[in-house]
Amino acid sequence: xxxxxxxxxxSAVTIAAFVVLAPVLVWSLIEFKNAKSDYVLSGTIRDNAFxxxxxxxxxxxxxxxxxxxxxxxxxxxxxxxxxxxxTQFHGEENLQALERLHRNIEDSAVIFxxxxxxxxxxxxxxxxxxxxxxxxxxxxxxxxxxxATIRDIAxxxxxxxxxxxxxxxxxxxxxxxxxxxxxxxxxxxxxxxxDRLIRKRLVPLHDGARIVADGDLAYRIQCDDVDxxxxxxxxxxxxxxxxxxxxxxxxxxxxxxxxxxxxxRDSEExxxxxLTGAEMATWDWRIPSGELIFNARWAEIQGYTLExxxxxxxxxxxxxxxxxxxxxxxxxxRHFKGETPVYESEHRVRHKDxxxxxxxxxxxxxxxxxxxxxxxxxxxxxxxxxxKQIENKLARAxxxxxxxxxxxxxxxxxxxxxxxxxxxxxxxxxxxxxLNEDATASLHFIEQSxxxxxxxxxxxxxxxxxxxxRSIVExxxxxxxxxxxxxxxxxxxxxxxxxxxxDNICSAxxxxxxxxxxxxxxxxxxxxxxxxxxxxxxxxxxxxxxxxAVYRVIDNGIGIPAEYRERVFxxxxxxxxxxxxxxxxxxxxxxxxxxxxxxxxxxxQETPGGGTTVVLDLPG
Amino acid sequence: xxxxxxxxxxxxxxxxxxxxxxxxxxxFIATLAGCQKSSSDNKEQRSAEPLQKITVAxxxxxxxxxxxxxxxxxxxAEEGFDIQPLMHTYGKAALxxxxxxxxxxxxxxxxxVMFNVLKGEKIFVIAxxxxxxMNNAIVARKDAGIASPGDLKGKRIGFTPGTTxxxxxxxxLTANGLIRQEIEPVPLKPEExxxxxxxxKVDAVSxxxxxxxxxxxxxxxxxxxxxxxxxxxxxxxIASRQDFVRNNPDAVKRFLRALIKAEDFVTKNPDEAxxxxxxxxxxxxxxxxxxxxDFNYRVVLDQTLLITxxxxxxxxxxxxxxxxxxxxxxxxxxxxxxxxxVKPEAIRMNR
Numbered sequence: 001x002x003x004x005x006x007x008x009x010x011s012a013v014t015i016a017a018f019v020v021l022a023p024v025l026v027w028s029l030i031e032f033k034n035a036k037s038d039y040v041l042s043g044t045i046r047d048n049a050f051x052x053x054x055x056x057x058x059x060x061x062x063x064x065x066x067x068x069x070x071x072x073x074x075x076x077x078x079x080x081x082x083x084x085x086x087t088q089f090h091g092e093e094n095l096q097a098l099e100r101l102h103r104n105i106e107d108s109a110v111i112f113x114x115x116x117x118x119x120x121x122x123x124x125x126x127x128x129x130x131x132x133x134x135x136x137x138x139x140x141x142x143x144x145x146x147x148a149t150i151r152d153i154a155x156x157x158x159x160x161x162x163x164x165x166x167x168x169x170x171x172x173x174x175x176x177x178x179x180x181x182x183x184x185x186x187x188x189x190x191x192x193x194x195d196r197l198i199r200k201r202l203v204p205l206h207d208g209a210r211i212v213a214d215g216d217l218a219y220r221i222q223c224d225d226v227d228x229x230x231x232x233x234x235x236x237x238x239x240x241x242x243x244x245x246x247x248x249x250x251x252x253x254x255x256x257x258x259x260x261x262x263x264x265r266d267s268e269e270x271x272x273x274x275l276t277g278a279e280m281a282t283w284d285w286r287i288p289s290g291e292l293i294f295n296a297r298w299a300e301i302q303g304y305t306l307e308x309x310x311x312x313x314x315x316x317x318x319x320x321x322x323x324x325x326x327x328x329x330x331x332x333x334r335h336f337k338g339e340t341p342v343y344e345s346e347h348r349v350r351h352k353d354x355x356x357x358x359x360x361x362x363x364x365x366x367x368x369x370x371x372x373x374x375x376x377x378x379x380x381x382x383x384x385x386x387x388k389q390i391e392n393k394l395a396r397a398x399x400x401x402x403x404x405x406x407x408x409x410x411x412x413x414x415x416x417x418x419x420x421x422x423x424x425x426x427x428x429x430x431x432x433x434x435l436n437e438d439a440t441a442s443l444h445f446i447e448q449s450x451x452x453x454x455x456x457x458x459x460x461x462x463x464x465x466x467x468x469x470r471s472i473v474e475x476x477x478x479x480x481x482x483x484x485x486x487x488x489x490x491x492x493x494x495x496x497x498x499x500x501x502x503d504n505i506c507s508a509x510x511x512x513x514x515x516x517x518x519x520x521x522x523x524x525x526x527x528x529x530x531x532x533x534x535x536x537x538x539x540x541x542x543x544x545x546x547x548x549a550v551y552r553v554i555d556n557g558i559g560i561p562a563e564y565r566e567r568v569f570x571x572x573x574x575x576x577x578x579x580x581x582x583x584x585x586x587x588x589x590x591x592x593x594x595x596x597x598x599x600x601x602x603x604x605q606e607t608p609g610g611g612t613t614v615v616l617d618l619p620g
Numbered sequence: 621x622x623x624x625x626x627x628x629x630x631x632x633x634x635x636x637x638x639x640x641x642x643x644x645x646x647x648f649i650a651t652l653a654g655c656q657k658s659s660s661d662n663k664e665q666r667s668a669e670p671l672q673k674i675t676v677a678x679x680x681x682x683x684x685x686x687x688x689x690x691x692x693x694x695x696x697a698e699e700g701f702d703i704q705p706l707m708h709t710y711g712k713a714a715l716x717x718x719x720x721x722x723x724x725x726x727x728x729x730x731x732x733v734m735f736n737v738l739k740g741e742k743i744f745v746i747a748x749x750x751x752x753x754m755n756n757a758i759v760a761r762k763d764a765g766i767a768s769p770g771d772l773k774g775k776r777i778g779f780t781p782g783t784t785x786x787x788x789x790x791x792x793l794t795a796n797g798l799i800r801q802e803i804e805p806v807p808l809k810p811e812e813x814x815x816x817x818x819x820x821k822v823d824a825v826s827x828x829x830x831x832x833x834x835x836x837x838x839x840x841x842x843x844x845x846x847x848x849x850x851x852x853x854x855x856x857x858i859a860s861r862q863d864f865v866r867n868n869p870d871a872v873k874r875f876l877r878a879l880i881k882a883e884d885f886v887t888k889n890p891d892e893a894x895x896x897x898x899x900x901x902x903x904x905x906x907x908x909x910x911x912x913x914d915f916n917y918r919v920v921l922d923q924t925l926l927i928t929x930x931x932x933x934x935x936x937x938x939x940x941x942x943x944x945x946x947x948x949x950x951x952x953x954x955x956x957x958x959x960x961x962v963k964p965e966a967i968r969m970n971r
Contacts, residue, residue: 144927145924
């Protein structure tokens with residue numbers, strides 16, 4: 001039987017005992033109250049009898065009316081008390097006693113009244129006075145006897161009431177005691193039984209738990225009963241089974257973890273070797289606390305040993321070149337805000353001996369708090385001083401080249417313009433009769449060649465400048481750029497009847513002039529190499545994919561055979577079939593140079609149904 | 621710490637439980653033995669002893685009912701007595717048997733006791749076994765011209781001297797303004813009264829039951845009965861010689877205990893008690909039943925006896941029925957201790 005069932009049974013037994021005993025208890029209480037009430041009334045009757053004897057004695061003393069009247073009044077009180085007692089008292093014995101009491105009081109009243117009458121007669125008696133005196137004595141004696149009898153009966157009545165009170169109290173005590181004993185017995189028996197049961201049932205659980213605790217997870221506790229202990233045993237068995245499965249899984253996981261750990265260690269070792277080989281420094285920054293863990297290379301870049309620099313962010317902050325600090329801060333902030341996937345900064349730090357060292361810092365936040373604040377970041381630092389020096393040299397060389405190009409372009413443009421100008425002057429100033437057909441054709445050829453040279457010089461100038469931003473690099477909306485371009489090409493559009501669709505094109509992270517150059521060249525190509533039998537239809541789309549803006553310029557033009565699709569990105573590369581005097585063959589080369597300088601790429605695909613699709617991606 | 625040694629603890633608990641059970645069993649056996657001893661003690665002891673022979677002089681009157689019941693129901697035998705009954709028609713004669721050492725106990729009214737005390741007899745009243753205000757009356761013949769108590773003047777009235785009959789006659793006369801000298805008193809034995817009335821040798825008799833009711837019935841419409849319950853309360857008592865009481869205190873107590881059993885029986889079985897009395901006295905049960913409620917059958921010692929004895933003593937002295945002139949100390953003729961030992965609540969007499 002379940003323990004809860006046992007407890008319920010015991011509770012039910014106790015409640016049943018109480019239910020059985022409760023009416024008896026109530027009866028006892030009522031009996032006690034009635035007995036007490038009877039006791040009080042019988043006491044009053046007894047007191048009344050004593051008072052009457054007092055009035056009797058007072059009357060006997062002086063035979064006056066006051067005592068007689070009071071005796072009579074007292075007797076009326078006695079009658080009233082007896083009437084009350086007759087309704088209140090129960091039990092044959094009590095009622096008989098009341099009857100005897102009533103009879104004796106009535107007898108005593110008769111005797112008393114005879115004494116009163118005899119007293120009157122005595123006062124008027126003559127020679128036979130002694131007879132009345134004798135009668136008076138006889139009656140007085142009888143009255144005394146009656147008084148004694150009345151007193152005895154009243155006392156007996158009160159004693160009976162006292163006994164009844166005591167008996168009722170005894171019953172009350174017995175019932176309460178009985179209930180207490182039943183309750184105590186139930187409690188004791190329950191406790192003993194439960195104690196035995198619990199002990200008996202707990203031993204296998206205890207032993208089983210100890211065996212399992214000692215590590216034998218295959219052990220199962222025997223449970224044949226259906227009580228809570230059996231359920232507990234089943235639960236322990238289930239828990240043990242689950243523990244056994246978990247342990248096996250854990251062992252497997254530990255084994256796997258060890259393999260991973262070994263692999264990781266190997267990987268770390270390899271990484272360290274790579275880092276060491278690449279002279280890469282590493283750092284680990286706990287941002288809120290300012291703790292900065294770095295490797296020996298990190299300190300070495302700044303001319304220190306690991307021990308010389310405290311592992312604090314201040315070891316880095318205080319050493320950054322002050323003019324570089326704003327851009328470093330900005331890049332950090334942008335990464336911390338989630339605007340850039342990684343932090344990357346090239347800046348200078350002060351070397352121990354005072355000179356400045358160029359460092360390429362890269363990092364990434366790997367842990368954020370609930371509010372989106374960075375908590376933990378890791379990264380690398382690379383000494384790029386040498387590269388910077390080369391870059392500076394290259395920049396200088398580039399600048400010089402730019403300047404040379406600019407000057408060269410200017411000097412090349414100037415003769416071309418003069419050729420055009422002089423050719424035009426000859427055509428207008430030489431008389432028409434002097435200009436034969438050959439002369440006119442020569443002049444036209446000179447003019448055309450000069451113009452072509454000028455365009456070529458301009459495109460070369462564009463190509464050379466294509467890898468450098470010409471204004472601020474920022475997020476630029478592409479659609480307005482295309483709209484602006486189409487406005488400038490409105491005559492060509494009208495001439496060709498071409499249609500250009502563009503909508504919901506994503507922004508690109510680039511400078512505005514070069515973006516404009518890209519789409520200008522691609523639109524020109526699409527319009528220029530249109531299909532002779534088809535209305536030109538150009539569609540421009542752009543979408544963000546994994547932080548990259550991927551654009552497609554799709555036309556239904558003459559298309560480019562697959563074997564030429566890479567070649568057309570070369571400088572001065574044009575397809576013979578597309579020979580065009582207005583084309584310099586450098587447009588796609590400029591596009592690729594711009595795109596690749598931004599870290600992007602550009603390829604050509606065939607448009608389904610014919611035509612060319614240019615696919616390019618830029619930072620989004 | 622958690623893995624306590626349950627087995628050892630269980631063994632200890634089993635030992636403790638065994639000791640506890642053994643103690644309970646011993647207590648139970650002892651209680652049973654004690655109960656058995658207390659319940660059968662007296663009877664076994666008595667059955668081993670021979671019955672004590674005692675002579676009880678008592679009467680056929682209703683006042684001796686308790687003795688008749690105790691004899692009939694074997695209560696005396698239960699108390700170790702072999703009762704030798706010595707029957708009398710009235711208590712005065714029964715007391716005389718005790719005084720003459722012919723009997724150990726007598727049933728007698730207070731009047732013979734009073735006279736014998738005044739004569740100097742060393743007797744004890746050990747209990748009052750009856751009291752009544754309606755046992756004594758004067759039954760008169762109407763044809764003698766007696767219709768009311770006042771008509772007794774000048775009439776021949778039979779009475780038994782030295783008995784309650786004597787005292788009641790005087791009391792009734794007094795209550796009606798008469799004195800003894802105004803009547804013609806005729807001394808009669810109780811058994812002579814009926815014939816004397818029927819033979820018109822007397823005009824009235826002062827007597828008690830059962831003769832009183834028998835005479836009244838015989839006279840029928842020719843008779844009249846004068847009661848006066850306000851002027852006299854008769855008591856009937858157990859009397860014995862003082863030396864007997866002093867020498868046999870245990871017997872006296874056992875005697876009283878038998879009477880108390882009879883008292884209880886009478887209270888609870890009045891009808892059966894009346895049948896027993898009818899059988900013992902050879903008087904019709906309806907007559908016994910008629911007068912039954914005029915008596916109380918209680919074993920007590922109260923003021924009634926004392927006051928009545930003193931009243932009667934004054935009466936006896938005043939009427940020169942005794943040579944004594946000093947009121948005796950009746951308390952020294954009442955043995956309170958015996959009854960107090962067996963029924964303390966019955967003692968309503970301060971000493």
